[in-house]
Amino acid sequence: MLDNFLNQFWPSTVDGLALGSIYALIALGYTMVYGVLRLINFAHSEIFMIGTFTSLAVVGAFGFSEIGGIALVGVVLLLALAGGLASGASAVALEYLAYRPLRKRGAGRLAALISAIGASLFLQQLFARVLIPWWFDVPQEKGALPVQGHFVVREDVFAIGDFVVRNDKLIIFLAAILMMVALDQFVTRTKLGRGIRATAQDPETSVLMGVNIDRIVTATFAIGGAMAGAAAALYFMRFEETNYFVGFLLGIKAFTAAVLGGIGNLRGALVGGLTLGLIEMYGSAFFGSEWKDVVAFSVLVLVLMFRPTGILGESLQQARV
Amino acid sequence: MKLGTSALRLIAMAGVASLALTACGGEDSGGGGDVSEVSIGVMGDFTGENSGIVLPIKNAVQLAIDNYNATSPETKIVLKEYDSQAKPEQATALAKKAIKEDKIVGLVGPAFSGESAQVGPVLEEAGIPSVSASATNAALAENGWKYWHRVIADDDVQGAGLGAFITTGLAAKKVFVVDDKSTYGQPLGATVKASSESGGASTQTDSIDIKASDYSSTVNKVKAFAPDAIFFAGYYAQGGKLLKQLREAGVTGKFLSADGSLDPGLAKGAGTKNADGALIGCPCLIDPEGTAGDASKTFAEAYKAKFNASTAIYSAEAYDAATVFINAIKAGKVTPEDINTWIATADFAGVSKQIKFQENGEIAADDVYIYKVTGETLPLLGNAKTVKDE
Structure with missing residues (x-):
């Protein structure tokens, strides 16, 4: 066992960071919405799913194939932009249709949670039974099958012994770090970011101070959705396929990452995501892939026992420069 | 392969099915001797969502029986089709109809493991021999059925x-x-x-x-x-x-x-x-080019000529399953009981493999x-x- 672990240490590290980066970007959406509305937006995984289909559509529309080298960075940027727009818009629409009416009527958080689960199932089935069969011209019962769009040429960027870094994994990691830093700066430095933090801290007082809550909520969903869309583009570059339930497992993992890092905390999402990715890969190398989730969740329970608010603990409102 | 259902559910439902059947026990479809016509059934999903892999089975059986009838034999075979849509309840009802009304002497199918598990007891009760071309769940052979056979190796x-x-x-x-x-x-x-x-x-x-x-x-x-x-x-x-x-x-x-x-x-x-x-x-032979041997080549060409389509998954096995019954009838066996006894001794070269059964109905060949x-x-x-x- 230890042998396996040592043999696979460096490849596991690379894969863990790449996987963790995607977790982190999805976790942002959970964490931001939670920070502002105290709502766990279960439909966020479907917002991610919409992003992957956007990437698929863009790859198909431009007929990308055999993309490698620096061109891949450009293509991914385009996919992330398209995915961010589509997912961001979907997230705003979701909030408008599924959460806002409840909020306006003063419904409790539990009602919003049920609404979130309903929206999640609705979007999944909409894709599985209507959109995918229509789009790919397949019979309805084939709507559950994965759809592919191959376009990436995978090359090793550099290698130090076992530490081999491939182009797609490097792009994922760097893009995730870059986006996290940008978002962090946005929330701490801009007016809108200040509004988000104020609302997270005390919605009522912030209204009195002239913050337009509806605008803040819309912005929060838009940003969280856009991050999920960008994550979807990175995911699609890495795996080149998607299906209607692609967001389900990733969503659970990303939510776990958010809790691990400290839910409601932007930097916590990054720390939680990368930590979870690494634990999963190290755990698999040590015990075998079937133990991946057992190891990951054991660590989560241990962390929460000693730090109930997650690794970084603090929440969105306290994030300061 | 993919079409087996969970074993527990099968056993439970098979029990119910056999209970329901005790009332309409085994009927003999007539004595031996000169019989001018007997009915053979073929059962499977012909119109449901998995029909794509079952229609080649029906076609191959059709081909085998038409070829046989064209030789103007003493006893002609009438093919009866039973579209179960792979639904076990439907398959059970159809099997009862096949036994009571159509008085089939043998059945090719059912195509899938799930329906096989439930039709098995019905056929067993009535003493009707069956040969499946495609049900591969290993547990099917463990029921102790005496009238059940398959021409495909299990998982x-x-x-x-x-x-x-x-x-x-x-x-x-x-x-x-x-x-x-x-x-x-x-x-x-x-x-x-x-x-x-x-x-x-x-x-x-x-x-x-x-x-x-x-x-x-x-x-x-x-x-x-x-x-x-x-x-x-x-x-x-x-x-x-x-x-x-x-x-x-x-x-x-x-x-x-x-x-x-x-x-x-x-x-x-x-x-x-x-x-x-x-x-x-x-374990299946899919050989539209007929490269596996002469029998396979002849079959592939005849199939193509008749249906204007290439042989597909399980078609060779279905042809062999139908041939089992045809050979039994050629040997003058026209009652279900006689046919079943004959099947136990069958040993001939089929399209997909040597056709010879083990005691539990499993094919002997392990190709x-x-x-x-x-x-x-x-x-x-x-x-x-x-x-x-x-």
Whole structure:
């Protein structure tokens, strides 16, 4: 066992960071919405799913194939932009249709949670039974099958012994770090970011101070959705396929990452995501892939026992420069 | 393969079915001697969502019986079709109708394991012999049914055959077995691992989560082991993803899988460049080009001429299943009881294999065929016992 672990240490590290980066970007959406509305937006995984289909559509529309080298960075940027727009818009629409009416009527958080689960199932089935069969011209019962769009040429960027870094994994990691830093700066430095933090801290007082809550909520969903869309583009570059339930497992993992890092905390999402990715890969190398989730969740329970608010603990409102 | 249902449910429902049947016991469809006409049934999903893989069965049976009737034999055969849509309740009702009203003397089918488990007791009660061309669930043979047979090897035989092929045909010394933790994949993977080990290979195993898309932990393990052959026990949707990630990580060992992955979807998922040369095993013979032998060639040509379509999955087996009944009737056996007794002694060369049954109704032959992924097609490479992949 230890042998396996040592043999696979460096490849596991690379894969863990790449996987963790995607977790982190999805976790942002959970964490931001939670920070502002105290709502766990279960439909966020479907917002991610919409992003992957956007990437698929863009790859198909431009007929990308055999993309490698620096061109891949450009293509991914385009996919992330398209995915961010589509997912961001979907997230705003979701909030408008599924959460806002409840909020306006003063419904409790539990009602919003049920609404979130309903929206999640609705979007999944909409894709599985209507959109995918229509789009790919397949019979309805084939709507559950994965759809592919191959376009990436995978090359090793550099290698130090076992530490081999491939182009797609490097792009994922760097893009995730870059986006996290940008978002962090946005929330701490801009007016809108200040509004988000104020609302997270005390919605009522912030209204009195002239913050337009509806605008803040819309912005929060838009940003969280856009991050999920960008994550979807990175995911699609890495795996080149998607299906209607692609967001389900990733969503659970990303939510776990958010809790691990400290839910409601932007930097916590990054720390939680990368930590979870690494634990999963190290755990698999040590015990075998079937133990991946057992190891990951054991660590989560241990962390929460000693730090109930997650690794970084603090929440969105306290994030300061 | 993929169409078996959970064993518990089957046993429960089979019990109910046999209870319901005690009332309408076995009827003999007439004495022996000169009978000018008997009915044979064929049952399966002809109009439901899996009809694509069952219609070739119906066609092949039709072909066999039409050819036989064209020789103006003493006893003609009337083919009765029973469209179960793979729904067990529907299959049970149809089987009762077939026995009471149509007085069939034998049944080709049911096509799938789930419906077989429930029609089995009905036929057993009435004493009607059946031969399935496609139900591969290993547990079906463990019911102690005396009238049930199949002309296709089960999942255990498939696993053993593939393990032997990996260590002899491919001469692999290091084999990595990946399963998908499903009721189909897990036992299949275990059988392949065991038979590879008894063939002298060292093995390692890992499992994937069918809901996940990142298999890099499995890929890293495979890469560290550097196997000559990688066997995936599971379905093509995950098989394609796994194969893609293995090749992209620079793993070069031979990739093999079994009937669950015998689908163009494997190459689509992996990308044809990655999938090329992957070897897929199946106890079924799909040989539209007729390269497996003279019988297969004659059958493929006759099928093409009659239906203007290539032979497909299970068509050769269905032809053999129909031939079992035809040969029995040729031998002058026209009652279900006589036919069943004759089947126990049957021993003739079919299209797909030598047709000879074991006592439990299982086919004696253990042939497994290997298909080689080429582009998005899966042409036949040959019988796993003799073929080598160069």
